[in-house]
Amino acid sequence: MKSLRFISFITALLMTAAMAFASAGAGVSEPQENEPDVAHILFSHIGDSYGWHIADWGGRHIAIPLPCIVKGTDGWKVFMSSKIAHGHEYEGFFIAEEGEYEGKIVMRQPDGSLERPFDISITKNVFSLMLSGLLLIVLVLSCARWYRRHDGTDDVPSGIAAAFEPLIMMVNDSLVKENIGTDYKRYSPYLLTVFFFIFLNNLLGIVPFFPGGANVTGNIAVTFVLAACTFIAVNVFGNKHYWKEILWPDVPLFLKFPLPIMQIIELFGLFAKPFSLMVRLFANILAGHAMILGLVSVIFVTVQLGLVINGAMTFFTVLFGVFMNCLELLVAFIQAYVFTMLSAVFIGLSRQEADAHGEE
Amino acid sequence: MNLMSPDGGLLFWMTVIFAIVFFILAKFGFPVITGTVERRTKRIDDALKAARKAEESLAGLAREQEQMAERARAEQARILQDAAAERDRLIAAAQQQAAEEAMKIMAEAKARIREEKEAALRDVRREVVRISLAVAEEVLRKELASEKEQEDFAGKMFDEASKLHS
Numbered sequence: 001m002k003s004l005r006f007i008s009f010i011t012a013l014l015m016t017a018a019m020a021f022a023s024a025g026a027g028v029s030e031p032q033e034n035e036p037d038v039a040h041i042l043f044s045h046i047g048d049s050y051g052w053h054i055a056d057w058g059g060r061h062i063a064i065p066l067p068c069i070v071k072g073t074d075g076w077k078v079f080m081s082s083k084i085a086h087g088h089e090y091e092g093f094f095i096a097e098e099g100e101y102e103g104k105i106v107m108r109q110p111d112g113s114l115e116r117p118f119d120i121s122i123t124k125n126v127f128s129l130m131l132s133g134l135l136l137i138v139l140v141l142s143c144a145r146w147y148r149r150h151d152g153t154d155d156v157p158s159g160i161a162a163a164f165e166p167l168i169m170m171v172n173d174s175l176v177k178e179n180i181g182t183d184y185k186r187y188s189p190y191l192l193t194v195f196f197f198i199f200l201n202n203l204l205g206i207v208p209f210f211p212g213g214a215n216v217t218g219n220i221a222v223t224f225v226l227a228a229c230t231f232i233a234v235n236v237f238g239n240k241h242y243w244k245e246i247l248w249p250d251v252p253l254f255l256k257f258p259l260p261i262m263q264i265i266e267l268f269g270l271f272a273k274p275f276s277l278m279v280r281l282f283a284n285i286l287a288g289h290a291m292i293l294g295l296v297s298v299i300f301v302t303v304q305l306g307l308v309i310n311g312a313m314t315f316f317t318v319l320f321g322v323f324m325n326c327l328e329l330l331v332a333f334i335q336a337y338v339f340t341m342l343s344a345v346f347i348g349l350s351r352q353e354a355d356a357h358g359e360e
Numbered sequence: 361m362n363l364m365s366p367d368g369g370l371l372f373w374m375t376v377i378f379a380i381v382f383f384i385l386a387k388f389g390f391p392v393i394t395g396t397v398e399r400r401t402k403r404i405d406d407a408l409k410a411a412r413k414a415e416e417s418l419a420g421l422a423r424e425q426e427q428m429a430e431r432a433r434a435e436q437a438r439i440l441q442d443a444a445a446e447r448d449r450l451i452a453a454a455q456q457q458a459a460e461e462a463m464k465i466m467a468e469a470k471a472r473i474r475e476e477k478e479a480a481l482r483d484v485r486r487e488v489v490r491i492s493l494a495v496a497e498e499v500l501r502k503e504l505a506s507e508k509e510q511e512d513f514a515g516k517m518f519d520e521a522s523k524l525h526s
Binding site for chain 1: 363364365366367368369370371372373374375377378380381382384385386388389390391392393394395396397399400403404
């Protein structure tokens with residue numbers, strides 16, 4: 001009975017998702033055009049934007065304006081994104097419609113060329129990151145509060161602690177402890193943060209309406225920072241054995257001297273590992289968003305093909321959309337899991353002692 | 361819009377936000393939770409171990425108790441046996457004593473009866489003698505009324521006596 005209710009809830013959620021995408025898609029398409037610009041819809045949703053566009057209702061754009069923070073030729077400027085929305089210009093700043101800086105704030109130089117200012121605007125993705133970060137802090141701290149209160153007792157966790165404990169201990173025990181070994185305690189907070197940060201943002205990305213729906217973990221800047229953190233964790237705390245394996249590996253001499261072939265390969269691997277982390281997460285989430293958006297767009301593309309085809313396509317699209325969303329729920333977890341597990345594995349390799357394994 | 365080139369602003373904010381989130385969670389969030397859970401796990405493990413040990417000692421205690429009961433039962437049986445033997449011995453002794461006593465009393469009674477009987481016989485004999493003498497006196501007085509008869513009788517007696525002595 002409970003699971004049935006859960007499934008129907010999820011289904012309702014996903015239907016709403018499809019509808020929200022639909023309305024959003026309809027809004028992005030230009031009213032005067034008959035055919036929706038699917039590529040534009042797609043890229044505007046999986047990319048970043050200065051305002052948070054929610055829906056169009058009765059020909060009106062409903063969007064949350066976000067602060068733009070730019071440093072032009074004459075110092076810092078802070079203004080709301082609504083000032084530059086829909087092609088408006090504010091103090092020389094406007095959003096480029098095309099060209100190299102398409103979709104970004106640019107300023108017009110005296111000679112007529114466009115230049116990109118130093119731009120640290122609170123964009124949709126930044127705002128979404130702030131919200132999810134805040135949400136994560138609130139969730140985990142309220143969970144931690146329960147433990148602080150019940151330390152030294154054998155009380156069974158209740159409420160939010162009961163929901164989080166299995167997940168936290170699963171990551172802590174089967175990912176962190178398993179892969180890092182004895183001094184796992186040092187890395188467990190980082191890896192737990194990474195896991196829940198990615199997981200929460202993935203989940204929020206699936207929610208199609210505000211405050212979800214931003215393609216945060218499918219943005220390469222976000223995954224770059226996460227991968228860079230793992231890179232630091234691996235290489236800053238790597239032990240002597242780890243560096244010896246890179247700089248003077250256990251291979252025949254001609255492979256490392258006078259031509260440092262192995263060293264070059266190892267150094268390449270040093271950067272390839274976090275690079276793979278970055279691209280894997282980015283590509284998976286991006287692909288998921290693109291797939292669902294593309295599916296929903298099918299409904300609007302087929303409008304011109306007549307009622308019957310459109311109806312049938314809508315039916316299958318919704319069916320497929322439900323399936324894709326369920327798949328994305330799975331992917332949201334798997335990608336967070338994989339990122340954390342590989343980070344733990346890389347850290348574990350950098351902490352391995354010479355006698356633990358012959359060579360690695 | 362290039363998806364593959366990271367945006368500087370987002371990079372900056374992501375770094376800031378992730379650093380803040382990481383700092384707060386790593387300081388006040390996850391270590392508290394994992395620490396508490398690990399302590400709890402350890403405590404439960406210890407409690408289980410203690411329970412197992414208690415169970416073992418309890419089993420040992422039960423075994424000891426069983427042995428004690430066994431010993432007590434053996435002791436009881438032995439004591440009962442002893443008591444029975446003692447009882448039999450006492451009864452036998454008492455019976456023997458009683459028999460001896462009875463024998464003695466009987467012997468005494470018999471002796472007394474014999475004495476009484478003899479005394480009685482003596483009395484009877486004396487009486488009989490007295491009565492016979494009286495009867496004989498009466499008879500003699502009647503028969504020896506005449507002189508002659510007295511002489512005959514004396515003669516007869518004399519004969520008889522002489523016959524008896526010859």
